[in-house]
Amino acid sequence: MEETLTCKNTKLLSEVERRSGTKVSRCFQCHKCSTGCPVAPDMDYMSSQVMRLIILGQEEELLKSKAIWLCASCEACTTRCPMDIDITGVMDVLRMMAIERKVAEPDARSKEFNKAFLTSVRWHGRVFEAGMMAIYKLRSKDFFTDMDKVPKMLSKRKLALWPHFSRVAGEIRKVFKRAEEEEKKR
Amino acid sequence: MKYAFFPGCSLESTAWDLDKSARAVCKALEIELIDIPGWSCCGSTPAHVSNASLATALPAMNLQKAADMGMPITTVCASCYGRLRVANQKINDSDEERERVGRIIGKPYDGKVEVHHLLDVIVNKLGSEAVADKVxxxxxxxxxxxxxxxxxxxxxxxxxxxxxxxxxxxxxxxxxxxxxxxxxxxxxxxxxxxxxxxxxxxxxxxxxxxxxxxxxxxxxxxxxxxxxxxxxxxxxxxxxxxxxxxxxxxxxxxxxxxxxxxxxxxxxxxxxxxxxxxxxxxxxxx
CATH class of the missing domain: 3.40.50.11810 (Rossmann fold)
Incomplete structure (x- = not known):
């Protein structure tokens, strides 16, 4: 008996297409994105598979995946896609959805890095790397990686010990608050 | 040649050597760099993977300041460069985005400030002949x-x-x-x-x-x-x-x-x- 796979659940596809402003449904699985992806060997789903899972409505599978946290945003996929799909933009949306729905992969350390980076910018208006690293270490509980680099970086003056505050740090805090409110309205 | 200079956060720490060498080279080539007063972080990758509104608003804070200075921007960080250019593109392409950014940064910005990587400035704007004279x-x-x-x-x-x-x-x-x-x-x-x-x-x-x-x-x-x-x-x-x-x-x-x-x-x-x-x-x- 012949069986046709039909996609009944298009909720995920429409949300991703609306929020990323790109037509995921155009994907015809040429795999050009996955072939050029530098982190494909480390991913549980390669970018072309991510596109397919969106079309098939596999929300849980995707939002809990490691792949969305391994994308380095290098834009090779977006640049090369013959169907003009902004794959990097789709990855951004999936990460935001995973955080909003509180289902993100618990070991995703890049999520903690993003959070630590933005906390630093919110406080100082600029990134204060030593402070950001302290926040990252606490959040990720990854205490030992790279600690051997600290003396080397200090001796080369590559790690500032005191934050440079932007003159507009107060304004930046307001920008964060307003951007968060605007984002909810989308 | 005069540019509003956007150093970016790395240039204050891990890339202080890029900051120092960029300023020294520009001085030697008579490219005047004026730091954007009160510049702030562009948001880099963590902003665009976390909040689309923030990812456009943070660069726009700096673009708007350069608009007030009446100068094109130059920067030496590829990430800052990219985020400033992408923000400009989004603001130019959509009225909705332009209005949203205006509400977030509290000032209107039209997306019209030019942004160039210093590599582009030296090779394409200044040109090889001008550089060759000084080698x-x-x-x-x-x-x-x-x-x-x-x-x-x-x-x-x-x-x-x-x-x-x-x-x-x-x-x-x-x-x-x-x-x-x-x-x-x-x-x-x-x-x-x-x-x-x-x-x-x-x-x-x-x-x-x-x-x-x-x-x-x-x-x-x-x-x-x-x-x-x-x-x-x-x-x-x-x-x-x-x-x-x-x-x-x-x-x-x-x-x-x-x-x-x-x-x-x-x-x-x-x-x-x-x-x-x-x-x-x-x-x-x-």
Whole structure:
């Protein structure tokens, strides 16, 4: 008996297409994105598979995946896609959805890095790397990686010990608050 | 030539040598850089993966200040460059985005300030003849691999000032210095970028892949135009070779350091002592 796979659940596809402003449904699985992806060997789903899972409505599978946290945003996929799909933009949306729905992969350390980076910018208006690293270490509980680099970086003056505050740090805090409110309205 | 200069956060810490050498080179080439007063972070990758409104508003804070200064912006960080250009594109393409940004930053901004990477300014705006007049020391015999990474040419609609898959602007700059730019196939491959801290194992694998190709192609050093490319190839080089196989030590220079040497600027003005993999053995051969 012949069986046709039909996609009944298009909720995920429409949300991703609306929020990323790109037509995921155009994907015809040429795999050009996955072939050029530098982190494909480390991913549980390669970018072309991510596109397919969106079309098939596999929300849980995707939002809990490691792949969305391994994308380095290098834009090779977006640049090369013959169907003009902004794959990097789709990855951004999936990460935001995973955080909003509180289902993100618990070991995703890049999520903690993003959070630590933005906390630093919110406080100082600029990134204060030593402070950001302290926040990252606490959040990720990854205490030992790279600690051997600290003396080397200090001796080369590559790690500032005191934050440079932007003159507009107060304004930046307001920008964060307003951007968060605007984002909810989308 | 006068530009509003957007240094970016890295230039205050891990890339202070890029800051120093960029300012020294611009002074020698009579490109006037005026720091954007009260500049703030562009948001880089963490902003665009977390909040689309923030990812456009943070660069717009700085773009709007440059609009008040009435000057085009130049920057030396590939990520800052990309984020400023992408924000401009989004603001230009959509009234809704422009209005949203205006509400967030509390001031109107029309998306019209020009943004150029300093590499583009030196090679395409100033031009090779103007630079050639000032070259005092030909770096003859030095074999260089030009590494562009991702954000200098991608996404091309917003940022590319060159062929996105096969750029040649840095090779033109290297030719001005008298060094030889070798051809190699990975010049726009990614080093792992902002995964540097959270997934250093991935970055180690990618950096090793790049460095071994640099060596196979016959280059003895790499020239970069991005603080993150530099850190991933230089600071992480020892870990990468320990994990994935021995390679000769490869110095990773900023394009401003290489050009500064050719312009005859003293090494201390170029921050060469900040490199983890020393360039001294290489420079003693030139």
């Amino acid at each position: 005092e020391r030909k770096l003859s015999g030095m074999k260089v691999a030009c590494y562009y990474g991702c954000l200098l040419s991608r996404p091309p609609e917003a940022v590319a000032f060159d062929n996105p898959e096969h750029p040649s602007v840095m090779e033109k700059l290297v030719a001005m210095t008298g060094a030889e730019a070798i051809e190699w196939p990975y010049k726009t491959e990614c080093c792992g970028a902002s995964l540097s801290i959270s997934n250093s194992d991935v970055v180690g694998r990618l950096s090793h892949r790049l460095l071994s190709m640099v060596r196979r192609a016959g280059a003895e050093c790499v020239v970069v135009a991005c603080p993150l490319c530099q850190v991933n190839l230089d600071l992480r080089q020892a870990d990468a070779t320990a994990a994935h196989g021995k390679l000769p030590e490869t110095p990773i220079l900023y394009f401003t350091q290489l050009l500064g040497l050719a312009l005859g600027l003293p090494e201390e003005e170029l921050g060469l002592e900040a490199l983890m993999v020393s360039a001294a053995p290489l420079l003693s051969m030139v």
